[in-house]
Amino acid sequence: EAGVVQSPRYKIIEKKQPVAFWCNPISGHNTLYWYLQNLGQGPELLIRYENEEAVDDSQLPKDRFSAERLKGVDSTLKIQPAELGDSAVYLCASSLDSGSDTQYFGPGTRLTVL
Amino acid sequence: QKEVEQDPGPLSVPEGAIVSLNCTYSNSAFQYFMWYRQYSRKGPELLMYTYSSGNKEDGRFTAQVDKSSKYISLFIRDSQPSDSATYLCAMTAYTGGFKTIFGAGTRLFVKA
Numbered sequence: 001e002a003g004v005v006q007s008p009r010y011k012i013i014e015k016k017q018p019v020a021f022w023c024n025p026i027s028g029h030n031t032l033y034w035y036l037q038n039l040g041q042g043p044e045l046l047i048r049y050e051n052e053e054a055v056d057d058s059q060l061p062k063d064r065f066s067a068e069r070l071k072g073v074d075s076t077l078k079i080q081p082a083e084l085g086d087s088a089v090y091l092c093a094s095s096l097d098s099g100s101d102t103q104y105f106g107p108g109t110r111l112t113v114l
Numbered sequence: 115q116k117e118v119e120q121d122p123g124p125l126s127v128p129e130g131a132i133v134s135l136n137c138t139y140s141n142s143a144f145q146y147f148m149w150y151r152q153y154s155r156k157g158p159e160l161l162m163y164t165y166s167s168g169n170k171e172d173g174r175f176t177a178q179v180d181k182s183s184k185y186i187s188l189f190i191r192d193s194q195p196s197d198s199a200t201y202l203c204a205m206t207a208y209t210g211g212f213k214t215i216f217g218a219g220t221r222l223f224v225k226a
Contacts, residue, residue, distance in 0.1 A: 004157070040122060042202050042216030043158065056212070091157055098212050105150075105157030 002026065004106035006092050012112045018080035021109045025073070025094030032069055033103060034077050035091040043091055043105075049075065050098060079111075087113045117141050120203055120217030129226050133190040137203035137217045140184065144205040144215075147179050149188045152200045152219065161201075162188065193224045 005024040013019050025032050030051050035043035046065065048056040051072035060067065064083070069075040079086055089110050093103040120137045127133055135149075146165055150158035162177040164170045164186075170177045176189040186205075190197055203217040 040218065042118075042120075042204070042218050044216070045214065048212070093157075102160055102163060103214075105159065107155070107157050110155075 004092055004094055004104055006090075006106035006109055008109055009107060010110050010112075012114065013082055014114050015084055016081040018078065019082050019111060020079075021077045021090050021092075021111075023075045023077070023092030023106060025075070025092070026104055028096070029094035029104070030072070030097045031095045032075050033091075033093040033095075034067060034075070035093065035105075037089040037091055037108070039088075043093075046077070046090075048098070055098070082111075082113045084113050087111055115140060118203065118205060118215045118217045121220055122218050124221040124223055126223040126225060127193055129193060129195060129224055131193050131224070133188075133193050133197070133222060133224075135188040135190075135201050135203075135220050135222070137186050137205075138184055139186075139205055139215075141207060141215075142181075142184065143207035145208065146206040147177070147186050148204040148206075149175075149177055150202040150204060150216075152202060154199075158202055193222075195224045195226045198222055198224050 032049040034046040037043045047060045047067050049069045067077045089108040091108045093105045095103045118139045149162040152158040164177050167179045167181045174191045178187040200219040200221050202219040206214045
């Protein structure tokens with residue numbers, strides 16, 4: 001079974017530039033999560049999707065971050081414009097549904113903003 | 115105060131040692147408790163998942179939950195160099211909406 005796929009794995013951009021991350025969850029998983037992980041910290045939830053619906057985006061900085069999950073499968077997380085403090089690892093995870101506590105994580109995208 | 119506290123380490127042990135990793139939490143609404151292992155430049159992978167107080171064993175790993183003390187532990191027996199990683203505790207509450215909070219992770223080094 002293929003795991004959660006994320007791309008790109010690494011991204012270096014200059015501040016004020018836009019950036020997008022892509023995630024393909026495990027087939028059949030209805031719930032998709034985007035997390036932010038700073039160095040030496042645990043993942044922090046940015047947004048959670050149930051199928052196409054964003055059911056928890058309370059921690060998403062909506063002035064610069066946006067996300068979408070068209071057709072309830074793949075998802076894209078965008079930052080525009082990026083700031084120096086956005087440098088971190090962006091993790092995508094999926095689970096069968098929100099009632100399942102088994103979240104499967106992708107390898108993450110490491111973003112460096114210069 | 116954070117909802118979940120975890121000592122960041124690093125923790126360095128010799129091969130074959132018993133390792134004890136711990137987390138404390140403040141929110142009594144947490145019902146499900148997980149331990150994830152994260153290798154460098156990889157995503158976290160689920161190791162153990164428990165619901166009730168008590169112990170759960172899986173091979174060399176034992177997860178322990180004490181809800182009365184709001185304290186969870188992960189024990190690793192016969193530790194191996196391949197166990198060197200960051201171990202993250204996580205816990206989920208459904209009261210007032212779904213919420214999963216991760217600890218900051220403990221870096222473990224097992225020396226051969």
